[in-house]
Amino acid sequence: MIIGFDRVRMEYGPQVALDDLTLTLGSRELTVLVGPSGSGKSTLLRTVNHLVVPTSGSVTLDGRRVDSFKPEDLRRGIGYGIQSVGLFPHHTVARNIAAVPSLLKWPQRRIADRVEELLVLVGLAPDRYRYRYPHELSGGEAQRVGVARALAADPPILLLDEPFSAVDPVTRLRLQGEFLSIQKALHKTVVFVTHDVDEAIRLADKIVLLDQGRLVQYGTPEQLLDHPATSFAGRFLGADRALKRLSRMMVAESLQPAYTATLEAGALTDFRNDAERFVWVTDGGGRLLGNLDLALLTQGVGPEGPLVPVADELTVSPVSSLREALSVMVGSGSRSLAVTDPGGRLLGEIRLADIEKVGRHRSSVAEEGR
Amino acid sequence: MAGKGSSAVWVWPAVAGPLVLLAPWLQVKANRIVEGTNRSLVSDDPVWGAFLLAFWVLPLVLAVVGVSRRTVVRVAWAGWVFLPCLLVWAAGNVAAPLAPPGSFARIAPSWAFWVTLLGAYGGAVVLAPRTGLPRVWVSVAAWLFPLTCVLGMVVGAFSGLSLWKEYEAQGDVFWAQVLTHLFLSGVAVAVGAILGTVMGWTAHRLVKFRQPAFFFLNLVQTLPSLALFGLLIVPLAALGFGGIGPAPALVALSLYAAFPVARSTVTALDHLDWAVLDAGRGLGMSPGQIFFRVQVPLALPVVLEGIRTASVQAVGNTVVAALIGAGGLGSLVFLGLGQYAPDLILLGTLPVMVLALGLDRAWALVLRRSQRRVRT
Numbered sequence: 219m220i221i222g223f224d225r226v227r228m229e230y231g232p233q234v235a236l237d238d239l240t241l242t243l244g245s246r247e248l249t250v251l252v253g254p255s256g257s258g259k260s261t262l263l264r265t266v267n268h269l270v271v272p273t274s275g276s277v278t279l280d281g282r283r284v285d286s287f288k289p290e291d292l293r294r295g296i297g298y299g300i301q302s303v304g305l306f307p308h309h310t311v312a313r314n315i316a317a318v319p320s321l322l323k324w325p326q327r328r329i330a331d332r333v334e335e336l337l338v339l340v341g342l343a344p345d346r347y348r349y350r351y352p353h354e355l356s357g358g359e360a361q362r363v364g365v366a367r368a369l370a371a372d373p374p375i376l377l378l379d380e381p382f383s384a385v386d387p388v389t390r391l392r393l394q395g396e397f398l399s400i401q402k403a404l405h406k407t408v409v410f411v412t413h414d415v416d417e418a419i420r421l422a423d424k425i426v427l428l429d430q431g432r433l434v435q436y437g438t439p440e441q442l443l444d445h446p447a448t449s450f451a452g453r454f455l456g457a458d459r460a461l462k463r464l465s466r467m468m469v470a471e472s473l474q475p476a477y478t479a480t481l482e483a484g485a486l487t488d489f490r491n492d493a494e495r496f497v498w499v500t501d502g503g504g505r506l507l508g509n510l511d512l513a514l515l516t517q518g519v520g521p522e523g524p525l526v527p528v529a530d531e532l533t534v535s536p537v538s539s540l541r542e543a544l545s546v547m548v549g550s551g552s553r554s555l556a557v558t559d560p561g562g563r564l565l566g567e568i569r570l571a572d573i574e575k576v577g578r579h580r581s582s583v584a585e586e587g588r
Numbered sequence: 589m590a591g592k593g594s595s596a597v598w599v600w601p602a603v604a605g606p607l608v609l610l611a612p613w614l615q616v617k618a619n620r621i622v623e624g625t626n627r628s629l630v631s632d633d634p635v636w637g638a639f640l641l642a643f644w645v646l647p648l649v650l651a652v653v654g655v656s657r658r659t660v661v662r663v664a665w666a667g668w669v670f671l672p673c674l675l676v677w678a679a680g681n682v683a684a685p686l687a688p689p690g691s692f693a694r695i696a697p698s699w700a701f702w703v704t705l706l707g708a709y710g711g712a713v714v715l716a717p718r719t720g721l722p723r724v725w726v727s728v729a730a731w732l733f734p735l736t737c738v739l740g741m742v743v744g745a746f747s748g749l750s751l752w753k754e755y756e757a758q759g760d761v762f763w764a765q766v767l768t769h770l771f772l773s774g775v776a777v778a779v780g781a782i783l784g785t786v787m788g789w790t791a792h793r794l795v796k797f798r799q800p801a802f803f804f805l806n807l808v809q810t811l812p813s814l815a816l817f818g819l820l821i822v823p824l825a826a827l828g829f830g831g832i833g834p835a836p837a838l839v840a841l842s843l844y845a846a847f848p849v850a851r852s853t854v855t856a857l858d859h860l861d862w863a864v865l866d867a868g869r870g871l872g873m874s875p876g877q878i879f880f881r882v883q884v885p886l887a888l889p890v891v892l893e894g895i896r897t898a899s900v901q902a903v904g905n906t907v908v909a910a911l912i913g914a915g916g917l918g919s920l921v922f923l924g925l926g927q928y929a930p931d932l933i934l935l936g937t938l939p940v941m942v943l944a945l946g947l948d949r950a951w952a953l954v955l956r957r958s959q960r961r962v963r964t
């Protein structure tokens with residue numbers, strides 16, 4: 219569903235929260251509204267389900283003005299999740315999730331099935347959580363229930379106002395990852411508010427950068443990182459924009475075949491190396507054993523002696539971001555890292571030179587853009 | 589011995605024991621009017637005296653002998669739970685032959701009786717949590733004394749006591765006044781609850797209304813009830829109600845009852861989680877649905893707490909209503925004051941105490957139910 223904002227203006231007394239904002243959000247995209255506090259991002263979100271009624275201008279869903287709906291009907295068709303979750307403390311998890319379906323008077327059987335399905339979707343075991351009360355949930359569990367409640371009636375639009383900001387960073391990362399995979403499967407039109415640039419860059423198909431109620435920039439995270447429209451946008455996105463861009467790229471995209479050798483029965487075989495001094499050594503099953511300095515090998519020592527094992531935290535997975543890979547490289551002083559699958563099998567390697575190349579390439583594009 | 593509660597084991601008996609032995613515990617009068625003579629346990633009822641004293645002395649002895657502290661506490665607690673029961677029974681027993689039916693003699697419990705009663709009750713309450721016994725035991729123990737009293741009344745064990753004589757003299761009037769009392773306070777609480785919740789709700793919604801409303805209710809609270817009754821005489825008479833009687837009493841009592849309800853309603857509504865209400869709106873609840881499905885259930889426990897306060901207060905306030913001719917147990921109290929008959933005063937006040945305590949307990953049960961699930 220396409221969400222259109224046409225010269226939307228919101229005034230609270232003398233204060234202007236939204237300043238004649240015009241913008242169209244794409245259907246089935248995850249749009250993140252980001253900006254400093256007081257930039258109007260929550261206000262803008264709340265105009266979509268008519269919780270905030272603009273002073274002037276119009277908000278439309280597929281061309282139809284939101285104020286032409288009965289507010290309750292409009293809101294029942296739009297998923298809504300907020301930072302403090304706002305679960306009903308006197309209702310069980312199941313009844314909380316069933317809030318909108320029961321307002322829509324679904325039959326009991328269908329509601330029960332839907333609740334079960336959603337609990338599974340957000341990663342909570344239905345039998346353990348169905349009859350719990352909100353005060354018996356951890357912050358992360360409550361947020362999951364909040365997301366499930368927003369998705370309950372399968373609305374085409376989802377409005378999420380800082381849904382993950384009240385949980386600890388580790389839980390937040392996990393919730394973001396889970397939400398991304400849910401979104402990949404469901405393809406809702408999502409409007410997501412956050413003040414956290416990293417969260418915005420990680421999740422967004424498109425970013426809307428707001429400041430003092432005005433649209434600063436609208437585009438993909440890459441567009442914003444490469445061409446910040448104003449000096450404010452540059453500052454807000456941070457001096458580490460190049461690194462942030464790396465966080466959107468996965469190791470798998472820059473994966474290189476590794477120089478390897480196989481160690482079996484005390485002897486090195488199957489050399490795939492023509493130029494390098496170091497090789498990755500694997501066992502017969504392809505599992506990474508360590509790396510080896512070939513210069514030491516030529517001095518007539520057996521291969522087990524000079525073999526250096528590689529610690530788990532010095533390998534990366536193909537779904538790690540290039541930013542994480544770079545961080546490991548800088549931290550360990552290595553110029554290449556082994557890329558392994560969860561079973562420890564070597565998939566290839568990622569090299570500092572390649573990461574630099576990706577970064578430089580984008581920067582030069584940025585230069586041409588000026 | 590160290591720690592909280594140990595003083596109850598030592599100090600209580602050390603003070604209460606000798607007092608109980610030496611002080612007058614029953615007052616004997618030839619009839620309702622003449623001066624009475626006091627009886628002490630040492631001089632007149634040595635057997636009962638020694639027996640009752642044992643309850644105070646036994647824990648002390650055990651403590652000195654060096655029995656474990658938990659045992660001392662348990663023995664003392666159990667003793668003090670039984671002591672009031674035995675005491676009323678003893679008083680009835682001693683009084684019965686002194687004032688047989690038809691005699692004019694009046695046997696009234698005197699202050700050693702009341703001190704022992706309160707001292708033992710207080711001691712049992714202090715020690716109860718330190719006994720380490722299951723909660724059920726403590727709850728059952730709390731019912732022991734009231735049950736003993738009811739049993740004694742049913743079998744006529746207290747027929748020699750002056751309070752019972754007053755009750756017999758009042759006959760049906762007593763129960764009629766109990767009913768009037770319940771009716772007055774019940775109606776006042778019902779009206780006060782409705783008035784209070786409506787005022788609380790309005791004050792929550794309209795900030796402008798809040799100040800005058802609470803100014804008015806505060807004013808009512810600070811006025812002595814008798815003055816309020818007086819103030820109401822003129823306007824109510826003008827409206828066609830009598831200036832005295834149940835009508836003005838009900839108006840005043842309802843206003844008193846409205847205050848705690850209004851205040852708890854405002855507090856409850858003001859403190860509802862904003863996020864929960866926002867979520868309700870955002871999910872598409874109509875204002876009516878938010879009110880009945882979110883606000884009412886979440887505010888209810890706090891509002892009920894206000895109604896609980898109001899009903900306990902109303903039972904007490906209703907006593908004063910007798911002064912403007914509304915009836916109720918207060919009329920016994922004021923009759924007793926006029927006749928200089930302490931037993932008649934007691935006949936009015938004891939049921940009021942029992943009613944207030946009983947109501948408070950009953951509300952506690954209701955509230956535990958309603959609060960079980962509402963936590964944020």
